[in-house]
Amino acid sequence: MKSIKNKIITFSVIATLIPSLALGLLSFRQNEELVSHNVTRELRALARNVSRELDLWVNENDQAIRAISVSSLIINSLSAMQHYTAANDAEKTEQVLAHFLRSVQAKLGSILELTVADATGRVIASSVSDPDIGDLSKDWLQRLQQDNWLMEGVWASSLHWNAQYQTAIFNIIVPILSYDDAFIGTIIATLNLGAFRDSMDDTLNPTPGEVVLLSQTGHVLLSSTTDIPPSMAIDEAVLQKLKAKPGELMSFTGLTQPKVIGLFDVPKMLPVTVLVERDYNEIYAAWIRLRNFFLGFVSVLIIIVAAVALYIGRSIVIPLESLIGATRHIVDGDLNVRVDVKQSDEVGQLANMFNLMTDKLQQNHEEIMAANAAMRQQNQMLEALSVTDSMTGLLNRSKLDAVLTDELARFGRNKRPFSVLMIDVDHFKTLNDNLGHIVGDEILIAVAKVLANSIRSVDFAARYGGDEFVVILTETTADAAIKTAERIRMQVAEVGNKLKEHKIAITLSIGISHSLLEDKSPTLLLARVDNALYEAKKAGRNRIHVIF
Missing domain, CATH: 3.30.70.270 (Reverse transcriptase/Diguanylate cyclase domain)
Known part of the structure; x- marks a missing residue:
């Protein structure tokens, strides 16, 4: 008997090898997705943590400023100045108030300036000689006096770089109310955004990556690394792309690296953008080298396997085509099919067993169809009995x-x-x-x-x-x-x-x-x-x- 056992074993080994290689490629793909997922999760958590810490930092300073705004010295001074007629009295009150603001500002490390203005926007006293408080226009004062600002308002000016302090600053403006809840002025606190660096570094450690706070125009306000100077700005197209899909991982040209992976988040309390990024090559360098080597190895191996499979396939597939065709007839419901036996080897024995199987299938099919017909009739009778009255035939x-x-x-x-x-x-x-x-x-x-x-x-x-x-x-x-x-x-x-x-x-x-x-x-x-x-x-x- 001419045996094809060895041929079948060889073909089985090769047929098993190909799915194994495919599984290896799939594993690499899944590994790439896993790396991307982990980086996304880390950067997203980092961005949200920085945003949350920034909101907490702003809120803490806001609460401190509100506590100052209800100081009896400030309220009494502003109330008294509305009734002063002598310039000396007003000047003395302003000096006392300025001394108080300097002493308070010295105890608050995040606040660079404290300034008090009356209800008309005129500066009464400040902890510095030339405060950076922006424009207290008439329209702004009218907006500040609206009920929603007085009751729940935190109003912050836009962030900008201050050359005098060499840091990004912004103002928090809180209304000052008299004892009978009348609007008598405002307190303007100039905050140093650079004071948030320690909190940002604590959040960053030990997570790898860089954190950058950007203005609405994309200019750098604060960075976790000294490699990014404040004068830099992110590309406008990249900024718009990040804003269109907040919280989603993207690759783009970074501030210091040619290609980075990052995302951004927007805090609730300040009009800034929190950008977190990591160097693309740092994340994927080892994976890329291993992937390229594996792809080269698989390419060579597939060529060899294809050649061997072609040789073995011709000696196996052709004798089995008749069996495949007969099997297809059975799948289509035709049980009246037989295979001509022309060989005495294993394929011939398989053909004989196939013919016996089709005979048995045909016999079983007839028995099953007869049983199904009887069961269907019994089910119909049971269904009728379950809902009808046995004597009258009406519903029960x-x-x-x-x-x-x-x-x-x-x-x-x-x-x-x-x-x-x-x-x-x-x-x-x-x-x-x-x-x-x-x-x-x-x-x-x-x-x-x-x-x-x-x-x-x-x-x-x-x-x-x-x-x-x-x-x-x-x-x-x-x-x-x-x-x-x-x-x-x-x-x-x-x-x-x-x-x-x-x-x-x-x-x-x-x-x-x-x-x-x-x-x-x-x-x-x-x-x-x-x-x-x-x-x-x-x-x-x-x-x-x-x-x-």
């Missing part, structure tokens, strides 16, 4: 409750009422006792047949219990239901004359009601119909009674 009580629940839900949606008929065979107990149970059953079956033939395909008829029946007429008012009820009553009256052995008078009492908006459950509706049936019996039977 359980199915009736489900139908009523569905109809009430549909009525709640479309507001189109449906009617319910409760039907009772008059004097059925007497008939049953006098004529026997067999005749009683014939009467019930005859009444059920009339009900089934008197309603539409969208209506329902059910045996409610004993000699009582219920008919549900969908989308039918009580007035329209009376016609159906009368037709049923007349047809049942004729049924008694058609019984085989006994000609008896069969009459019906029928109660009718239709659905109302207050019917939240089938119980309420059935109780109302039952009352209507009771009234029909009470009135002498063989009649219809409606409760609207």
